[in-house]
Amino acid sequence: xEEIKGxxxxxxxxxxxxxxxxxxxxxxxxxxxxxxxxxxxxKKTNELLLPEVAAFLMRDMASRDLKFSxxxxxxxxxxxxxxxxxxxxxCGLAAETSQNIIIADCRRDPRFNPKVDHLPNLEVYTIMAxxxxxxxxxxxxxxxxxxxxxxxxxLDEFKLLLILVNLTEVLLERTILQKHLSELEEFDPQTxxxxxxxxxxxxxxEVARCERYGIDLSLLRVAIDYYExxxxxxxxxxxxxxxxxxxxxxxxxxxxxxxxxxxxxxxFIIMLPNTARAGAEKLRERIMKILENQNLRATGIPYTVSxxxxxxxxxxxxxxxxxxxxxxxxxxxxxxxRKKKYPATGEELEENILSSLFSGSR
Numbered sequence: 001x002e003e004i005k006g007x008x009x010x011x012x013x014x015x016x017x018x019x020x021x022x023x024x025x026x027x028x029x030x031x032x033x034x035x036x037x038x039x040x041x042x043k044k045t046n047e048l049l050l051p052e053v054a055a056f057l058m059r060d061m062a063s064r065d066l067k068f069s070x071x072x073x074x075x076x077x078x079x080x081x082x083x084x085x086x087x088x089x090x091c092g093l094a095a096e097t098s099q100n101i102i103i104a105d106c107r108r109d110p111r112f113n114p115k116v117d118h119l120p121n122l123e124v125y126t127i128m129a130x131x132x133x134x135x136x137x138x139x140x141x142x143x144x145x146x147x148x149x150x151x152x153x154x155l156d157e158f159k160l161l162l163i164l165v166n167l168t169e170v171l172l173e174r175t176i177l178q179k180h181l182s183e184l185e186e187f188d189p190q191t192x193x194x195x196x197x198x199x200x201x202x203x204x205x206e207v208a209r210c211e212r213y214g215i216d217l218s219l220l221r222v223a224i225d226y227y228e229x230x231x232x233x234x235x236x237x238x239x240x241x242x243x244x245x246x247x248x249x250x251x252x253x254x255x256x257x258x259x260x261x262x263x264x265x266x267x268f269i270i271m272l273p274n275t276a277r278a279g280a281e282k283l284r285e286r287i288m289k290i291l292e293n294q295n296l297r298a299t300g301i302p303y304t305v306s307x308x309x310x311x312x313x314x315x316x317x318x319x320x321x322x323x324x325x326x327x328x329x330x331x332x333x334x335x336x337x338r339k340k341k342y343p344a345t346g347e348e349l350e351e352n353i354l355s356s357l358f359s360g361s362r
Contacts, residue, residue: 027044033346034350038070038168049144053079055072056070058140059138061356067084100130100162101129126152127143130143176357191244193261194261195261196261196262199263207320211314215313218311219326220269222250222268222307224267227266239266243265249287257273258272
């Protein structure tokens with residue numbers, strides 16, 4: 001539902017050329033993260049519509065209050081983290097009713113509440129408020145207050161803001177869903193080996209099992225020798241071919257219960273459940289022998305690998321996590337999933353959307 005009462009239709013909105021609008025949409029589409037996306041939206045909104053203040057208001061999904069999370073404009077200093085209570089003023093109305101609102105003259109519109117809608121050091125006379133929705137649920141609001149030239153916002157400008165916000169909604173949903181899917185994915189797309197996150201999950205589970213039942217666990221660290229030199233000599237494509245070939249050999253040589261994971265650009269870990277050092281050493285010898293006979297024929301590039309063997313049993317298995325490469329994997333995954341005390345605006349928005357989409361809440 002859109003509320004456009006009070007807007008003035010203009011034959012041609014000043015300085016809103018097709019090329020500038022196209023450039024704005026292109027710039028927004030190039031955003032690499034949610035934070036980048038929101039910042040680009042505010043930047044382009046500022047450049048095209050010239051408001052005195054442009055703001056993204058984050059909606060608290062519990063209280064439904066709105067917080068000025070990102071603010072742009074010369075008079076924006078005192079607005080950061082300002083709170084608008086649920087349903088209050090034009091912004092609260094837009095969020096609660098999921099309306100797109102333009103008010104050309106605040107003095108003549110009964111929806112405008114001076115006690116709520118006037119900002120510190122800024123007497124608001126024209127305003128646009130557009131909810132940011134994902135799957136029809138409002139997670140925030142884009143609000144523009146006043147124009148630098150002192151004129152009211154027009155319907156053409158309102159339509160342009162809707163275009164930019166609608167594009168942002170599509171990009172936001174796509175970005176968050178892709179990130180969510182990538183986090184669920186267990187495999188490295190290039191080599192079809194398990195990725196670092198999956199290795200850490202299975203390794204921690206296996207350590208707990210070994211400690212409980214007193215069984216063996218062995219690890220093989222496999223690293224391609226002089227990988228940077230291979231790339232410098234034969235090119236990046238050749239390097240990737242070598243990595244894929246090594247992954248294929250490791251996966252075909254190991255058992256179904258074993259796990260082959262890529263933990264670096266040219267490095268793999270093989271986890272061997274219920275396997276003592278003697279069994280791990282035999283696998284190491286088998287891999288080395290296969291590589292001697294196959295790597296040149298399969299890739300056209302002679303390469304060698306270094307293989308380190310680690311083995312522990314029972315309660316001592318946890319000491320495997322102290323191996324530098326294993327510890328680096330654990331730290332990498334821990335950092336990625338560690339919640340920041342003060343998350344960035346985009347990170348907080350992502351968390352709100354993900355919890356709403358996948359927790360079953362309505």
